[in-house]
Amino acid sequence: MIEIHSLDKTFDKDSAAPVHAVNHLSLSFQEGITGLVGENGAGKSTLFRLIAGTIQKDEGEILIDGSLNDTPKARQSLFFLPDVPYAPARYTAFQTAEFYSLFYPFDFSLFQQLTKKVNLPLERKISTYSKGMRRQLFLLIAFSVQCQNLLLDEAFDGLDPLVMELIREEVVRLALDQKKTIVISSHNIDSIQRIADSLTILYRGQLSEQNNLSDMSEELVKYQLISAQEIRAEDLEKLGYRIASCHISGSIVSLIVVKKEGFEEDIKQLYSPTLFEKVPLEGSELVTAEMMLARKGARHE
Amino acid sequence: MNKREFIRWQIKEWLPLLIGYGVITAIFYWLASYYGVDEFLSYSSRVASSVTPMIVICVFTFLATAFIPLAIFSYQTNRVRADFYDQIPLRDKELRRIRILIVLISILIIFTIVFWVGILLTYLHQVVLNHEAYRRLLERGADPNEFVPYYFQYVYYIPLFFLLVLGIVAHYFTCVFFLSLGNRVWDCILLLVLGELLLNFALQAILFPAYVVYAETFTSSDSSFLRYINDFMRLSFGFGYYLAVFLSFFSENIAKTPSDSSVPSLYQNSAQTAVFYINVIAFLLIGLICAWLMLFVKKDPAGELAGKAGARNRGIAWIPHLFMLFAGFVMAGATQLVIYSDGVLIVVFCFVLASWAVIYFLLLFASRSTIRFAKQDWIRVAIVAGMVFLICLSTGIAYGIMRSYR
Secondary structure, eight states: OEEEEEEEEEESTTSSSOEEEEEEEEEEEOSEEEEEEESTTSSHHHHHHHHHTSSOOSEEEEEETTEETTSHHHHHTEEEEOSSOOOOTTOBHHHHHHHHHTTSOBOHHHHHHHHHHHTOOTTSBGGGSOHHHHHHHHHHHHHHBOOSEEEETTTTTTOOHHHHHHHHHHHHHHHHHSOOEEEEEOSOHHHHHHHOSEEEEEETTEEEEEEEHHHHHHHEEEEEEEOSSOOOHHHHHHTTOOEEEEEEETTEEEEEEEOOTTHHHHHHHHHOOSEEEEEOOOHHHHHHHHHHHHHHTGGGO | OOHHHHHHHHHHHHHHHHHHHHHHHHHHHHHHHHHTTTTTTSOOSOHHHHHHHHHHHHHHHHHHHHHTHHHHTGGGGSHHHHHHHHHSSSOHHHHHHHHHHHHHHHHHHHHHHHHHHHHHHHHIIIIITTOHHHHHHHHHHHOTTOOOOTTHHHHHHHHHHHHHHHHHHHHHHHHHHHHHTOSSHHHHHHHHHHHHHHHHHHHHHHHHHHHHHHHHHHOOTTOHHHHHHHHHHHHHTTHHHHHHHHHOTTOHHHHSOTTTOOGGGGGSSHHHHHHHHHHHHHHHHHHHHHHHHHHHHOOOOOGGGTTSOSSOOTTOOHHHHHHHHHHHHHHHHHHHHHHTSOHHHHHHHHHHHHHHHHHHHHHHHHHHTOSOOOHHHHHHHHHHHHHHHHHHHHHHHHHHHHHHHO
16 A cells, blocks of 8 residues: 655756646555546656655655565555666566566566566567567566555557557456556556556646546546537536537537536526437546546636 | 575676676786796886786776776666566666676676786796796895895785776776666766866875975985886776876876886975976866766756666665775875885884774765664675784785795
8 A cells, every 4th residue: 555645746947947747636546456647747757756765755754564665665556667777788578577676565476477478588688679578578578576556657668559559468367366456547448447447637746637437437428419509518617517528520519527417407598408428437538538627627617 | 586596697697797797807917927027026126017906907997896896887877677677576786796796706706817827927927938027036035235025026916906896896886886877878978087187186186295305304315126116006097097197288207107207306496396286276166167077966866767766876875885995095105105115114104004003994884874784884894904903914924925035
């Protein structure tokens, strides 16, 4: 479990335009899989790097399984896979795994088993690997490291669909069998929503939302409608409705809205739609809608 | 985390670098010994020839202690590497300590092997093959007017070895300190060069006048041991000395070869006296400029390393180490003076040495604001105390041998 209290980090403090990357953030990551999402520059990678101790925090406290994050005990129980992981030059894939085993307890049999599944050539130098293969290798190393807490930054980027499926399965297996705390950031929203138990959304260094996906889906509703009149999100927002997205495709308008009584009646009265129906909200739409709400600051209004 | 395995891996990683240092130093040092066999390890008035192999091994070792530590801090100058090493289950201090000690111990082991194999080869060359240099030594040893037994020259290299080790350790830690301040490779190199200049110029400014005053007061200008002192003063300053010589182009006496120069001659007329003072002032000024430039270079990490720990001087108890460097240079200069002098100077030498050790310990206490030391601090204190003991003992033995023949 990872607990964060009033964490704050500002880059370029002395410059004319300081960057407040993490703004007095308090949250916790429980056992299971948490998806960490947010727009570019929301502070996801900075948050990971602060938790892993690779950058210094300005304020706040980070506890990993109850220990301060800069203690060897905490570090022993945390593995952070950054967007660009390190491996000594000229190393083969197997040597890279051996290198990581110097620092962390490592399950070599699991590693070899997983590499066989994805057909990774272990004796090849990783400098000859493609970007996707490198990503696969480091994800498999992360799964083979026996740490209770895993931080996976940009976890699914660059993976082909077959490997992505295997990786997703493995993440779920780790979370279930070994009861690990796994935090995954990725722009691959579909993958995140398929495996995550809960979702944490960051917006400009602040926590926008942290909830499990089922609760989130309770809050939002998606409509499709056809109307002769132009439907604009701003007009509906003026009426006090929180519009996560308003998408027009041909004559059909798709609206994702935070649930509120009277919305359906107002739509019928204002736009006299020829088609007006509730449609199921897909997982990726749900996550995107939450991110849109975070951007609009709708939740804080 | 398996520290032992990590240390083994780290040594393996740096092995080519360390072997490179050892091989290059050995080749040049042994070649210099071979071609200088007429003079090296011999009682000779041709000081330049007799110490050339020493200059070679010192220059290469001083270069190694300056630049090999770049590898220690290489992880700090690249975001990907820094991210990795900053998150491993090892405190930053401990990681640095392990890497610093691996390089230091490796350099010392290589230096010791190369040094003594060189001495042994020269000894075999001279003694076993009955070389002319050896026969000359025997003749001198048999001469009742001479007080130097033939093997004295070989015995003499024991205290010198320990002094050089002290100099290497001091120089190494000083370089480590300068390098630890940089956040980028070029910053590290710039800081190292500026730091070397600063130290050398500052030392020149302090030691040189003291040396001249001593030479003027207590010795005659043609004293043979003065030439040795002069020689070892040059040797001990490291490569920074030669840069200083280059910069002080207007001072002929300093730039001359050791065998031609005698320091008191600087004081022979008013023009030379003026040159001397100009040099001292120039050394101080250049030292100050270097200090200012170092402050200019030292800055918090920016760009991809933004948010990192800042200038990496954490965990380096640098004051005692800088003092060690200072003391090492002074004592390296004093060694020959002691061995070729009477018993009074032995007392002075031991007094200087003991004072240095006491001040070193006091600085260590002061830098930690406590007298309760951690285990590793006690180990460091024990190493310094051991070094002092070994230098005193070996110097005393060398002096005793010489005295028994007088």
